[in-house]
Amino acid sequence: MDEFDYVIVGAGSAGSVLAARLSEDKVTKVLLLEAGPKGRHPFLHIPIGYGKVFYDQRYNWKYQTNPEPHLNDRSIYWPRGKVLGGSSSINAMVYVRGHKQDYEEWNAVAPGWGWADVEPMFRRMENWLGQPQEERGRTGPLGITDISGQVHPVTRAYIKAASEAGIPFNPDYNSGDMEGACFFQITTKNGIRSSTANAYLKPVAKRSNLFILTSAFVTRVLFDGKTATGVSYVRGGKTLIAKAKREVVLCGGAINTPKLLQLSGIGAAPLLHDMGIPVVIDQPHVGQNLIDHMGLELIYGATVPTLNQLLRPLWGKAWVGLQFLLRRKGPLTMSLNQGGGFIRFDKGKGAPDIQLYFMPMSYSRAPKGKRPLMSPDPFPAYRIGFNPCKPESRGYVDIQSPDPFQPPRMQGNYLEAEKDRQIMIAGTRLIRRIAKMPALATLTDKEIFPGNTMETDDDIIAVARDISWTVFHQCGTCRMGRDEKTSVVDKTLKVHGISNLRIADASIFPSIPSGNTNAPAIMVGEMAANIIRNEAL
Numbered sequence: 001m002d003e004f005d006y007v008i009v010g011a012g013s014a015g016s017v018l019a020a021r022l023s024e025d026k027v028t029k030v031l032l033l034e035a036g037p038k039g040r041h042p043f044l045h046i047p048i049g050y051g052k053v054f055y056d057q058r059y060n061w062k063y064q065t066n067p068e069p070h071l072n073d074r075s076i077y078w079p080r081g082k083v084l085g086g087s088s089s090i091n092a093m094v095y096v097r098g099h100k101q102d103y104e105e106w107n108a109v110a111p112g113w114g115w116a117d118v119e120p121m122f123r124r125m126e127n128w129l130g131q132p133q134e135e136r137g138r139t140g141p142l143g144i145t146d147i148s149g150q151v152h153p154v155t156r157a158y159i160k161a162a163s164e165a166g167i168p169f170n171p172d173y174n175s176g177d178m179e180g181a182c183f184f185q186i187t188t189k190n191g192i193r194s195s196t197a198n199a200y201l202k203p204v205a206k207r208s209n210l211f212i213l214t215s216a217f218v219t220r221v222l223f224d225g226k227t228a229t230g231v232s233y234v235r236g237g238k239t240l241i242a243k244a245k246r247e248v249v250l251c252g253g254a255i256n257t258p259k260l261l262q263l264s265g266i267g268a269a270p271l272l273h274d275m276g277i278p279v280v281i282d283q284p285h286v287g288q289n290l291i292d293h294m295g296l297e298l299i300y301g302a303t304v305p306t307l308n309q310l311l312r313p314l315w316g317k318a319w320v321g322l323q324f325l326l327r328r329k330g331p332l333t334m335s336l337n338q339g340g341g342f343i344r345f346d347k348g349k350g351a352p353d354i355q356l357y358f359m360p361m362s363y364s365r366a367p368k369g370k371r372p373l374m375s376p377d378p379f380p381a382y383r384i385g386f387n388p389c390k391p392e393s394r395g396y397v398d399i400q401s402p403d404p405f406q407p408p409r410m411q412g413n414y415l416e417a418e419k420d421r422q423i424m425i426a427g428t429r430l431i432r433r434i435a436k437m438p439a440l441a442t443l444t445d446k447e448i449f450p451g452n453t454m455e456t457d458d459d460i461i462a463v464a465r466d467i468s469w470t471v472f473h474q475c476g477t478c479r480m481g482r483d484e485k486t487s488v489v490d491k492t493l494k495v496h497g498i499s500n501l502r503i504a505d506a507s508i509f510p511s512i513p514s515g516n517t518n519a520p521a522i523m524v525g526e527m528a529a530n531i532i533r534n535e536a537l
């Protein structure tokens with residue numbers, strides 16, 4: 001069979017949700033095409049496997065940016081999931097809905113996407129496994145675990161130190177008020193990663209109207225004039241065609257969706273001419289407006305054992321392995337980021353300025369993927385990191401070849417905006433203040449990284465240019481908005497000027513949410529399903 005009602009490209013955070021929801025209607029034939037494999041490897045399912053698949057090309061697109069002009073020309077590594085579940089299968093699992101104001105920003109350019117509209121979608125997604133409360137969904141597919149009962153004592157000391165620094169503890173940053181220090185909630189269930197593959201696809205994979213094809217690399221959207229009619233894809237060395245009677249929906253993520261549009265003739269006309277690609281529609285916003293969270297981390301030597309002393313030695317590995325196998329508990333079932341927080345520098349309402357991350361361990365990042373990401377340091381240490389929540393710097397994604405198998409050119413343009421630099425300075429100083437509070441100071445030896453090379457504001461920016469990293473939240477490259485002069489898709493996710501073609505993934509975010517981006521991407525999948533099903537009635 002090569003004709004379906006809906007052809008969905010990409011089984012990631014949003015695409016898996018959309019396929020599962022659209023196929024609830026038994027007479028609707030849905031094809032889900034995924035470039036990556038099924039992903040049965042245990043490291044995709046045991047939460048601590050995060051460090052192992054971080055550089056694994058079997059499940060990861062492993063992108064590299066062009067030299068970043070404001071980061072001393074460093075090229076930044078951008079992992080992206082290439083497997084059922086997409087990036088939700090390889091991410092760090094921190095679950096954050098975002099701030100109400102984030103969605104009021106969306107609503108201003110795309111009415112129908114305000115907090116009142118998206119909040120029911122978050123509840124619908126959630127199988128919240130913490131204390132029952134009205135604001136949280138308990139019957140959705142996505143397992144969300146409250147790890148507060150299991151965290152390392154050093155993580156508790158961080159929460160106390162934050163409170164001593166004037167940042168109160170927030171027991172649930174997802175129930176309306178984000179501000180404060182917190183234990184992160186993570187997308188797991190019974191100690192296993194709740195990727196969208198596990199949460200949404202697995203339970204419905206046997207539906208006779210849902211066709212899931214893995215290792216199917218989509219190379220182009222096909223058109224009849226300005227109407228999308230299907231896609232061409234390569235599988236097992238053969239080029240094949242899948243036709244869509246109703247619609248093609250692109251869910252390839254913030255890098256691959258604009259790439260696929262450009263390859264298909266929807267993009268800036270001069271770029272398409274350079275590549276020898278016939279122009280279907282001249283759309284200069286495709287691939288522009290790339291937004292990302294850029295983080296900086298400080299490492300402190302500790303005077304007490306941290307997770308390094310458990311995860312590094314062989315006996316410790318055996319012990320945590322046993323905890324996992326027998327009770328589905330312990331460090332293997334958690335994100336490395338056990339704590340964090342959302343801070344506003346000027347008091348008042350609105351989205352936070354920075355997000356904090358606390359890890360009761362330390363590791364050195366491998367340069368260019370030479371070693372696994374997560375090799376704990378031999379000494380006791382902890383890490384506190386942060387990123388500006390609403391950066392103003394903007395990057396792009398552009399194809400650099402008409403060959404679909406070539407990666408596009410991409411750039412984050414991190415630290416281009418003055419505001420982002422100022423927040424880097426304020427965030428660094430805040431972390432140092434927290435580490436000096438009695439609850440942490442009593443178990444801290446000294447700041448070992450970056451250490452005393454970073455004292456003045458200029459030093460902080462110089463060091464940030466040298467060592468800051470992405471927090472992996474690329475979005476906005478096919479943003480949603482009112483018209484084709486300012487955006488790529490409308491509020492119903494339809495590509496402006498084209499029939500039967502929508503986009504549903506993190507590329508449509510008009511602005512970046514204040515927290516991590518997996519929950520918002522899943523929410524986009526839920527919203528897309530609602531919109532499409534209502535229109536089809």
Ligand SMILES: Cc1cc2nc3c(=O)[nH]c(=O)nc-3n(C[C@H](O)[C@H](O)[C@H](O)COP(=O)(O)OP(=O)(O)OC[C@H]3O[C@@H](n4cnc5c(N)ncnc54)[C@H](O)[C@@H]3O)c2cc1C
Binds near residue numbers: 009
């Ligand atoms: C290492 C890492 C850590 C992260 N940590 C967190 C975190 O802790 N919390 C959080 O909230 N967010 C985190 N994120 C971000 C979050 O996971 C993403 O924002 C989110 O998953 C994006 O969803 P998406 O649906 O837009 O794209 P994706 O989930 O990336 O899905 C896109 C899918 O489309 C497929 N695809 C692409 N092109 C094609 C093609 N041509 N043909 C067929 N298939 C194609 C891809 O293989 C992929 O499966 C992290 C991301 C990474 C990479």
